[in-house]
Amino acid sequence: KAGVTQTPRYLIxxxxxxxxxxxxxxxxxxxxxxxxxxxxxxLQFLFEYFSETQRNKGNFPGxxxxxxxxxxxxxxxxxxxxxxxxxxxxxASSFTGTDMNTEAFFGQGTRLTVV
Amino acid sequence: xxxxxxxxxxxxxxxxxxxxxxxxxxxxGYPSLFWYVQYPGEGLQLLxxxxxxxxxxxxxxxxxxxxxxxxxxxxxxxxxxxxxSAVYFCALSDLYGGSQGNLIFGKGTKLSVKP
Numbered sequence: 001k002a003g004v005t006q007t008p009r010y011l012i013x014x015x016x017x018x019x020x021x022x023x024x025x026x027x028x029x030x031x032x033x034x035x036x037x038x039x040x041x042x043l044q045f046l047f048e049y050f051s052e053t054q055r056n057k058g059n060f061p062g063x064x065x066x067x068x069x070x071x072x073x074x075x076x077x078x079x080x081x082x083x084x085x086x087x088x089x090x091x092a093s094s095f096t097g098t099d100m101n102t103e104a105f106f107g108q109g110t111r112l113t114v115v
Numbered sequence: 116x117x118x119x120x121x122x123x124x125x126x127x128x129x130x131x132x133x134x135x136x137x138x139x140x141x142x143x144g145y146p147s148l149f150w151y152v153q154y155p156g157e158g159l160q161l162l163x164x165x166x167x168x169x170x171x172x173x174x175x176x177x178x179x180x181x182x183x184x185x186x187x188x189x190x191x192x193x194x195x196x197x198x199x200s201a202v203y204f205c206a207l208s209d210l211y212g213g214s215q216g217n218l219i220f221g222k223g224t225k226l227s228v229k230p
Binding site for chain 2: 004031033035042043044045048050055056058090092094103104105106107108109
């Protein structure tokens with residue numbers, strides 16, 4: 001079956017702009033989580049969505065937001081981009097996010113560069 | 116707050132050498148522990164997990180034992196191969212009895228195996 005798909009794979013934006021990243025989870029998965037990966041801070045949790053509701057949120061400013069649609073696809077948005085937002089953004093999906101017998105599957109990520 | 120500390124890399128080994136990557140954690144309650152692997156240009160893959168003290172996770176020749184007394188989850192492999200070259204992440208989750216919807220990651224350890 002198809003894996004987690006993130007689009008686009010690469011993105012270059014200018015400071016002050018906004019950006020929207022997309023994540024299509026594995027069919028049947030209802031939990032989608034987003035992570036930011038940078039060389040300095042490593043992997044940091046942004047937020048998790050389940051059944052169109054944000055279930056958990058990490059420690060990021062309000063410029064970072066997300067949503068989930070009825071088909072479980074998720075988008076994250078970053079407004080007023082800063083140079084420090086340059087990172088690899090990873091999406092992970094799992095069936096429920098709460099069952100230890102199911103695995104979280106990661107996409108290949110979207111590489112965002114802010115110039 | 117909860118955190119994960121793993122040994123700094125990079126680690127360079129010859130093929131068939133023994134591998135240990137140290138991981139310690141700080142958490143309230145009883146977290147679940149994971150090792151993820153990231154191959155070049157790819158997303159993260161779950162390598163192994165342990166959900167309670169003294170559990171041993173194992174996969175593809177890798178092993179890690181959940182040691183509550185030392186708050187550790189060290190990754191080991193008896194004989195590494197060139198194909199094991201990747202970045203390894205230790206992670207914990209303490210939500211929903213071990214949810215993978217919100218993971219706290221270590222900084223990652225890059226492993227290079229030379230033929």
